[in-house]
Amino acid sequence: MENANYTALTPETLSTRLVALPAVTERLGTDAESWQVKEVGDGNLNLVFIVQSDQGSIIVKQALPYVRLVGDSWPLPLYRAYFEYHALTRQAARDPGTVPEIYHFDEDQALIVMEFLSPHVILRSKLIAGEKVDDLGAFCGKYCARTAFRGSELSMTSADKKADVGLFAGNVEIPAITEGLVFTDPYFEAELNNHTPELEPVINELRNNIELKRMAQVMLTKFASNTETMVHGDLHSGSIMATQSEIRVIDPEFAQYAPLGFDIGMLTANYLMAYFSQPAHRGTDLEAYQDWILSVITECWSSFEAEFRHLWNTERTGMLFPKSLFEDQGHSSETACDGVLADIWQDALRFCGIEMHRRCLSLAHNADFETIEDTTVRAPLEARNLQMGAELVLKTDTLKDAKALIALARTFNARNIL
Amino acid sequence: MENANYTALTPETLSTRLVALPAVTERLGTDAESWQVKEVGDGNLNLVFIVQSDQGSIIVKQALPYVRLVGDSWPLPLYRAYFEYHALTRQAARDPGTVPEIYHFDEDQALIVMEFLSPHVILRSKLIAGEKVDDLGAFCGKYCARTAFRGSELSMTSADKKADVGLFAGNVEIPAITEGLVFTDPYFEAELNNHTPELEPVINELRNNIELKRMAQVMLTKFASNTETMVHGDLHSGSIMATQSEIRVIDPEFAQYAPLGFDIGMLTANYLMAYFSQPAHRGTDLEAYQDWILSVITECWSSFEAEFRHLWNTERTGMLFPKSLFEDQGHSSETACDGVLADIWQDALRFCGIEMHRRCLSLAHNADFETIEDTTVRAPLEARNLQMGAELVLKTDTLKDAKALIALARTFNARNIL
Numbered sequence: 001m002e003n004a005n006y007t008a009l010t011p012e013t014l015s016t017r018l019v020a021l022p023a024v025t026e027r028l029g030t031d032a033e034s035w036q037v038k039e040v041g042d043g044n045l046n047l048v049f050i051v052q053s054d055q056g057s058i059i060v061k062q063a064l065p066y067v068r069l070v071g072d073s074w075p076l077p078l079y080r081a082y083f084e085y086h087a088l089t090r091q092a093a094r095d096p097g098t099v100p101e102i103y104h105f106d107e108d109q110a111l112i113v114m115e116f117l118s119p120h121v122i123l124r125s126k127l128i129a130g131e132k133v134d135d136l137g138a139f140c141g142k143y144c145a146r147t148a149f150r151g152s153e154l155s156m157t158s159a160d161k162k163a164d165v166g167l168f169a170g171n172v173e174i175p176a177i178t179e180g181l182v183f184t185d186p187y188f189e190a191e192l193n194n195h196t197p198e199l200e201p202v203i204n205e206l207r208n209n210i211e212l213k214r215m216a217q218v219m220l221t222k223f224a225s226n227t228e229t230m231v232h233g234d235l236h237s238g239s240i241m242a243t244q245s246e247i248r249v250i251d252p253e254f255a256q257y258a259p260l261g262f263d264i265g266m267l268t269a270n271y272l273m274a275y276f277s278q279p280a281h282r283g284t285d286l287e288a289y290q291d292w293i294l295s296v297i298t299e300c301w302s303s304f305e306a307e308f309r310h311l312w313n314t315e316r317t318g319m320l321f322p323k324s325l326f327e328d329q330g331h332s333s334e335t336a337c338d339g340v341l342a343d344i345w346q347d348a349l350r351f352c353g354i355e356m357h358r359r360c361l362s363l364a365h366n367a368d369f370e371t372i373e374d375t376t377v378r379a380p381l382e383a384r385n386l387q388m389g390a391e392l393v394l395k396t397d398t399l400k401d402a403k404a405l406i407a408l409a410r411t412f413n414a415r416n417i418l
Numbered sequence: 419m420e421n422a423n424y425t426a427l428t429p430e431t432l433s434t435r436l437v438a439l440p441a442v443t444e445r446l447g448t449d450a451e452s453w454q455v456k457e458v459g460d461g462n463l464n465l466v467f468i469v470q471s472d473q474g475s476i477i478v479k480q481a482l483p484y485v486r487l488v489g490d491s492w493p494l495p496l497y498r499a500y501f502e503y504h505a506l507t508r509q510a511a512r513d514p515g516t517v518p519e520i521y522h523f524d525e526d527q528a529l530i531v532m533e534f535l536s537p538h539v540i541l542r543s544k545l546i547a548g549e550k551v552d553d554l555g556a557f558c559g560k561y562c563a564r565t566a567f568r569g570s571e572l573s574m575t576s577a578d579k580k581a582d583v584g585l586f587a588g589n590v591e592i593p594a595i596t597e598g599l600v601f602t603d604p605y606f607e608a609e610l611n612n613h614t615p616e617l618e619p620v621i622n623e624l625r626n627n628i629e630l631k632r633m634a635q636v637m638l639t640k641f642a643s644n645t646e647t648m649v650h651g652d653l654h655s656g657s658i659m660a661t662q663s664e665i666r667v668i669d670p671e672f673a674q675y676a677p678l679g680f681d682i683g684m685l686t687a688n689y690l691m692a693y694f695s696q697p698a699h700r701g702t703d704l705e706a707y708q709d710w711i712l713s714v715i716t717e718c719w720s721s722f723e724a725e726f727r728h729l730w731n732t733e734r735t736g737m738l739f740p741k742s743l744f745e746d747q748g749h750s751s752e753t754a755c756d757g758v759l760a761d762i763w764q765d766a767l768r769f770c771g772i773e774m775h776r777r778c779l780s781l782a783h784n785a786d787f788e789t790i791e792d793t794t795v796r797a798p799l800e801a802r803n804l805q806m807g808a809e810l811v812l813k814t815d816t817l818k819d820a821k822a823l824i825a826l827a828r829t830f831n832a833r834n835i836l
Contacts, residue, residue: 169587
């Protein structure tokens, strides 16, 4: 993972540097001078270019040696492209068709050439714009179940899984971002934090709740030490691209081994934040659109559970909960599956609550709330989100299923906190 | 980790092969022909030699490419010597003076030259012979607390800990032994199993208990996926050598990253098995000696807890439960420490119960019971042990502390099961 010859691409140098790659010329032709190069960025971390010719189009994604959002005062290793590449190939195998196709990977340049998704747009933009996506919940639930199950020792051989844990253990700085920004920074005055000023009283309440901080650290311990499966690691509505009927999951450079419930928990949080932010984005269609978002959450969880149970019964070939102890002895393994799902649910709710906090309190906020310019409108909506987050972390046991979760969201959505 | 030039030592070739090593000649002198070489074995896996001269003595331990207990039908990688070496150096740093000193390590020959402990003998032999060891519980509790705490992200930097998790993830076949023999084989008719014939009815009860098998697999999931700290991995009374007043922990080739409560749970099981086996080994001193074993368990736990709390307050420099969230805000972290200790206790009890099962049902039994030749004497004692094991796995919540654990042991010790 040396990058001695690394040079960051520019729109000017890109064509010259990529025209030698068959993976590129196959799709764009060899007339590099005619290529149109557009730098689009991807938010917080990388260089991203769309390169188009008469013949086709590609995405070129290159890691930068620092956090783009912060600048070169926060260095970040180029090797994250290596982990993104490995994550994408595993996800493609575990849930085919859900991630962009990779055309070329250059470890030295920390560069991935991949499928240009068009006319897909980032799901978060759609949620802010009030657009629906067909079968969104079912897609997400199935994706989370398949990648979780097939990346765990319920399915993989232990030797393969341990080798993969060893490989991803090399990814230190990227998980460190999550460890700090998600689990710890929200609960004290960390240097890079920022929040809507009107939220002060709500934030003080959270930071004075010792049990909440304790549980956030219990979940950090699980996130950092529990290698149950390979997770996407940053699954939110900004990591999903969609048309009205087609969906893909992108940007798994935060991939690591982590608890089975991590991805679906983080994703649920981002749907809940979309839900809570809607009063500032919608008009007369508010109630209908909020209902739709909640239906996505319900559908996501029911599809997750159904798919996980299906895989449990058809692909349980790893060392965990082996048939020799259950089916082969004439004993049902259903309660065992129930137990695994119950643990996933509980972990997911807690990760969900913590994600709802950090997106309003820590460094990287989300557009759902950030695009609400009037802070007197934004703050009360964020406050609902923050208080529900605390409830998810602290009263997990009282929430038995997605129906209870949805009911709770409706309760908080009706509260006037600030 | 290639071993192209590996050749197993013999008592005849040993002197010639080791006389070139300064680490050896420093201690034994250079007159190799006068050295006395005695092969002593170490039970299940390796070649072990005591080499003595007029000037001193050393232990030479060499891995064999198969499981010694089973033969070359069960190959086992030589790289376990590499992990034993790395484990010993970490343990020596985390609890100085508790492990044998290493004089020389040869990765290619899978060979470690180390301190010869004399007149130490294996603790298990002492427990069978009815001998006491001063401060045994305090030593074990402190050792478990220090290695657990200082090997975790409560203390280590995340970068160091992740690098170490990556290193130990290369150890696949050794954890696989534990995964199979400890967590799964006891609960079905695995090929290599053996048990005292009279136990059949008790065993059938265990194997028909779906909840017990489910919990064993939940604990296997934790063992295989939870990298909280570097554990010894095989901490039983056969891995401890002692005089009446001096104690050392040996043989950490099963070291891996695993839950904080694993070592102390396994060790507690081995004290309980020593306790249950005593009626076959003692005469009039039975009650007094059994009381002493129970006092070792109590002392082990109280010393573990005291040391863990001490380290929590003085060495909590890792990313978990940082002072920024607690002490720096004027908030006590005591309930957080209580919570971590409660989780360790609960995990440990369950690991303990499972270890009590596997040592009577799976491949590698222990001498506490195995040396009882009359099976009609042995079986009822093993039955007490097996049934208490199930209670520890299934009724963990009802046992609040070591006092409750000891009371439970006394109850089972009084039961006539077969």
